[in-house]
Structures are given as C-alpha cells and as structure tokens.
Amino acid sequence: MQQIVDFILELEKLKGVARKVRPLGQDRYENSAEHSWQIAMLAASLAPFAESAIDINRVIAMLLVHDIGEIDTGDTMVFAEGGWDERKAAEQMAVQRIFGLLPEPQSAMFLALWREFDEGQSAEARFAHAADRAMPVLLNLANDGQSWRENGISHERVVRRIGPPIQAGCPALWQYLEGRLQEAREHGWFGA
C-alpha cells in the first residue's frame, strides 16, 4: 500500500507542469494534470467518431498516463522543432522511474499504456493522439488564438502538425477543425 501512496503523491508534480494555453477565463497556464482529465473526457465524448473500432477504455487509460513523463521533463509544445529524440529518451527514463514506484501488475500495465500511446500505432493510440492534439486547438479557437499568438505559430504550421494525426484518428473532428482554423486565420489569430 505504501508503494501506491508514494506513486500517487509523486503524481502531485504533474499539477505543477505548465502548458502553453490558458484555461478559458483564467490568468494562469493550464497544467498537465487537468489537461489529462479533459482529453479523457474529450475522447469519451468523441468515441462514436473514431476512425475505426476502438476500445474506448484503453484510450481513456492511455490519455490518463500519457503525460506523466513530463514530471521529470516538463511540457514541450507540439510545435517545438528538433530535440525530439533526446526528449523521448528522457521521457522514457522518467516513466520507468515513476511507474517503477508501483508494485506489479500496476507498474507494467501503466508502462504498456504509455508505450502504446508513444508508439502511436494501434487504433486506440491513433484516436488518443487525435484527442490530445485537438484539445489545445479547441482552446485556442475559444481564446482568440492565445497560445498561437504568444508563441508565433502560423496557420500553416498548425495545419501541418496537427492535421495528419487528427485526420488519422478522428476524421470528422479534422473536417470540423479545418473550417474553424480557416476562420481563425481570417480573424488574425495566428502569430506568424
């Protein structure tokens, strides 16, 4: 029991990992713990629109654990250029340390979920990636492009980076977002 308690208290640190977007109506930045909750809810809500048959429970479990490596590495914006291999290696070490606080079978179970998301190959992982990529876009669309403007992100870069993974996991969502992103461009909500 003490191992589980040590693990769950280690997770406290994810509440302190700041992302680049602000929750609507708040001055602070979003943290990765509340983001993980919200994308689990987004995936559950979007399940009927998945690109192929999925086990939504595994998607939810993947989304709950997918950012835990950031406890050691911090959040990196999806638009960062370069450094991804080093970052991946650091995240792998992080999740081995953190899930290693747990007894088996929980430790191996969480690590397998994290790896499935990271590899992005299964239908569940593709759908999970679509939800993860879409959420900051939805917030920016409701926020006049706050994190796009603050970080100098262009319309073209958003479309290039998030279009393919969202299309692959949840085509109906990408169809919706494509139109909204075009409107956002007309509003001048991009940063470059």
Place this chain on the structure above:
Amino acid sequence: MQQIVDFILELEKLKGVARKVRPLGQDRYENSAEHSWQIAMLAASLAPFAESAIDINRVIAMLLVHDIGEIDTGDTMVFAEGGWDERKAAEQMAVQRIFGLLPEPQSAMFLALWREFDEGQSAEARFAHAADRAMPVLLNLANDGQSWRENGISHERVVRRIGPPIQAGCPALWQYLEGRLQEAREHGWFGA
C-alpha cells in the same frame, strides 16, 4: 461535432473550482479537474485491493465525471454539516444541464455514470467513493494536515466521515489509513 465542442469547453470551468487542499509544494488550492484525474489514477492503482470484483473501467469513467456538477454548485468539503439535500438537488440540475449539451448516446451515458456514483450502491461506485474520499486524506497526511487545520477538522470527525466508505470499497486502504491517521493525531495535525 459542435455540441461536443460546446460540452468540452463548458468543462473548462471545472479547472476553476477550488477545493480545500493545496497540491504538495504549491501555494494555490487544488481544482476539481486535476483532482478528478488523480483519483482515476488512484483507483487504477488500487484496483487489486477492491473489496469485491469490479469493472475498473467503469470506476474510472465514474470518477472522471463525478465532480462535473460542481461547475454550477462549487465544491463542498466532505465535512460540511447539513445542506446536503439542497446541494444534491442543485448538482442533479447541473449535470442534467451540462451533459444535456451532448448528443445521445454520450449524454445519457455520462448521466448514468454520474448517478451510479451518486447512489453509491454498486461495487464500482463503492470503490470509486473509497478513492475519492481517500485522496484528500493522503494529501493532508503529506501536508501536515493543512486542510484539517485550516478548517478545524478533528481526528474523530475524519475517522467517522471517511472510515465507513473507504472500508466498504477498499478495506486494505482503510487499514493503512487508520494507522496513519493515528500518527497524524500524535503529530497534532488536526484542527480541533
């Protein structure tokens, strides 16, 4: 798709619902969105210790939605005395409004999960309640009783209020907590 987007943006407000305990090492109060994520992780980690056979996926889904009514009502500490009937009625109206933003079947599915948790009768709901009640206790035990001291909560009141639901859903967890709460009393971490 627009209905799902409206729903997920409504959920932003849960990131602004303040609870009574502070995340470890942070000055601010915890919000109900990050709490929902953490108790889903706690339940997944504790699953082998459930009092009876459970579908852990339903437990996780229940925990992700159980606090959403607080968007309209705010958080009430578990040690509040009185006013529970009015509060329950307000939360019911809230979840009908919020889940009502969604199309079917998602709307009815989330409402059923919320009600199952609220009724607290199924094995899954009992286990979910155990995780929900235990989490602030674990934080207080790591925080020198911060929210117990700030709110004048006695050892006896904690044991009386959280002992039975945790024992009912996860007896091994209660056995662990009983000893830790006794140590906390010896440290003077209670407020009355």
